[in-house]
Amino acid sequence: QSVLTQPPSASGTPGQRVTISCSGSSSNIGSYTVNWYQQFPRTAPKLLIYSNDQRPSGVPDRFSGSKSGTSASLAISGLQSEDEADYYCAAWDDTLNGCVFGTGTKVTVL
Amino acid sequence: EVLLVESGGGLVKPGGSLRLTCAASGFTFSSYSMNWVRQAPGKGLEWVSSIGGSGGYIYYVDSVKGRFTISRDNAKNSLYLQMNSLRAEDTAVYYCARATTLSGIAASGTAYWGEGTLVTVSS
Numbered sequence: 001q002s003v004l005t006q007p008p009s010a011s012g013t014p015g016q017r018v019t020i021s022c023s024g025s026s027s028n029i030g031s032y033t034v035n036w037y038q039q040f041p042r043t044a045p046k047l048l049i050y051s052n053d054q055r056p057s058g059v060p061d062r063f064s065g066s067k068s069g070t071s072a073s074l075a076i077s078g079l080q081s082e083d084e085a086d087y088y089c090a091a092w093d094d095t096l097n098g099c100v101f102g103t104g105t106k107v108t109v110l
Numbered sequence: 111e112v113l114l115v116e117s118g119g120g121l122v123k124p125g126g127s128l129r130l131t132c133a134a135s136g137f138t139f140s141s142y143s144m145n146w147v148r149q150a151p152g153k154g155l156e157w158v159s160s161i162g163g164s165g166g167y168i169y170y171v172d173s174v175k176g177r178f179t180i181s182r183d184n185a186k187n188s189l190y191l192q193m194n195s196l197r198a199e200d201t202a203v204y205y206c207a208r209a210t211t212l213s214g215i216a217a218s219g220t221a222y223w224g225e226g227t228l229v230t231v232s233s
Binding site for chain 1: 145147154155156157160169170171172205210215216217218219220221223224225226
């Protein structure tokens with residue numbers, strides 16, 4: 001059972017803004033930075049956001065991340081059909097002494 | 111170009127063993143912490159283990175402690191995961207992943223992933 005909670009699904013029409021939440025605790029998000037991953041079926045995850053709000057090179061600026069207290073969010077603005085994928089948050093947890101992933105959110109473009 | 115290639119997966123009976131290998135290239139292997147992450151069929155991502163660049167620190171998820179051993183050979187640019195006493199619940203695609211920066215997975219996540227190798231534990 002994951003210690004980071006995400007909504008199971010989110011959806012929007014093309015061009016809309018979609019936000020995905022990630023809820024944790026003081027031992028993980030409250031103490032460490034949050035990373036976000038995008039995963040398409042049968043492919044390896046791709047890092048979208050690291051250190052709360054940093055985008056690796058090549059990631060469109062439509063993707064943005066933020067953190068406040070023990071929660072974090074990923075926003076996708078100008079939603080596109082190719083954004084339809086699973087999204088996971090992740091953070092280190094110093095109680096578990098390991099990395100924890102969120103439960104995952106499936107984004108659907110209507 | 112960073113390249114990570116996993117191998118060693120396959121079908122094994124419960125209680126059996128497998129050794130996964132991740133061959134790395136395109137970066138100074140010894141400078142980066144490395145990680146194993148798995149994904150059971152139809153399920154989410156689960157971090158399995160991390161090892162520091164020099165092997166100075168090692169961490170495991172509770173469910174594999176005492177059964178799995180992570181190691182690395184910096185001379186061969188290779189990462190390993192020795193998996194013993196395998197259980198059905200260990201069935202998953204196992205990914206090798208490199209930390210984004212020299213600061214490690216806790217600070218910057220994992221920007222580089224292999225394509226994964228499938229481990230199936232079944233009688």
